[in-house]
Amino acid sequence: MRVVAGKWKPLILYFVAQGGPTRYGELRRAIRDVSDKVLIQQLKELEADGLVKRTDYKEVPPRVDYSLTPLGHSLAQALVPLCTWGTEHMAEVSQVFAERATWNTRRR
Amino acid sequence: MRVVAGKWKPLILYFVAQGGPTRYGELRRAIRDVSDKVLIQQLKELEADGLVKRTDYKEVPPRVDYSLTPLGHSLAQALVPLCTWGTEHMAEVSQVFAERATWNTRRR
DNA sequence: GTGCATACTTGCCGATAGGTGGGTATGCCG
DNA sequence: CGGCATACCCACCTATCGGCAAGTATGCAC
Numbered sequence: 293m294r295v296v297a298g299k300w301k302p303l304i305l306y307f308v309a310q311g312g313p314t315r316y317g318e319l320r321r322a323i324r325d326v327s328d329k330v331l332i333q334q335l336k337e338l339e340a341d342g343l344v345k346r347t348d349y350k351e352v353p354p355r356v357d358y359s360l361t362p363l364g365h366s367l368a369q370a371l372v373p374l375c376t377w378g379t380e381h382m383a384e385v386s387q388v389f390a391e392r393a394t395w396n397t398r399r400r
Numbered sequence: 401m402r403v404v405a406g407k408w409k410p411l412i413l414y415f416v417a418q419g420g421p422t423r424y425g426e427l428r429r430a431i432r433d434v435s436d437k438v439l440i441q442q443l444k445e446l447e448a449d450g451l452v453k454r455t456d457y458k459e460v461p462p463r464v465d466y467s468l469t470p471l472g473h474s475l476a477q478a479l480v481p482l483c484t485w486g487t488e489h490m491a492e493v494s495q496v497f498a499e500r501a502t503w504n505t506r507r508r
Numbered sequence: 509g510t511g512c513a514t515a516c517t518t519g520c521c522g523a524t525a526g527g528t529g530g531g532t533a534t535g536c537c538g
Numbered sequence: 539c540g541g542c543a544t545a546c547c548c549a550c551c552t553a554t555c556g557g558c559a560a561g562t563a564t565g566c567a568c
Contacts, residue, residue, distance in 0.1 A: 298556095299555080299556070300556095326557095327557050328558095329556080329558085330557070333555095333556090352563085352564050352565050352566090353564070353565070353566085354563090354564080
């Protein structure tokens, strides 16, 4: 739980798992709502936790890409059922969220 | 992710899944580090999300128990692989955490 | 010289998550 | 009468999380 704690980490894992080694800029574009700071920060955490590997090609302009370590792959696997669950029950869950949202806006 | 977002929710799900209908006090004792406020709050959220069912026996002294809904059960199932992953890779992961902890305490 | 692209870094700031310490109602037990 | 047990509720406080804006180093193209 701690390891996937972070608003965008599951998404990062997902994209890197899908696309193989992924450049920083690709991630930025893929996950449009994330800010630079947070994306980098979460990448560093994932790296520190041994889930992704950062490869710096030492070129100019800078080129860096991120890939999954074996550990990262296994985590991605373990997340699949949860992702499936989310997709399957999207309807029921998002309905509840919608209700809660209207309730909140009416209340505040 | 949103639905399991909460420091203790996976644990709650786990205990309720294991033990069937569980009284509030049992949970409190099972998850010793949680505070009343947060436990109740997370239970209410799980209930609002349709994952657990609250049964109030209207007795005095109060008796209430919590059980999983079908949706809750399916979520619990989807969490199993993740839990397994955690158990299997506990060693590698907690080692990283340990290192980070000493690093932090030395730095601050 | 000016601008552009890349992959970051830094400072500030508001929202929120979770913890603490109190309080509630009810009935039984001594 | 005082104390205990249960399942909560409330006010307050702090740490952290994540977003925004601006800045950095380097080389190339114009």
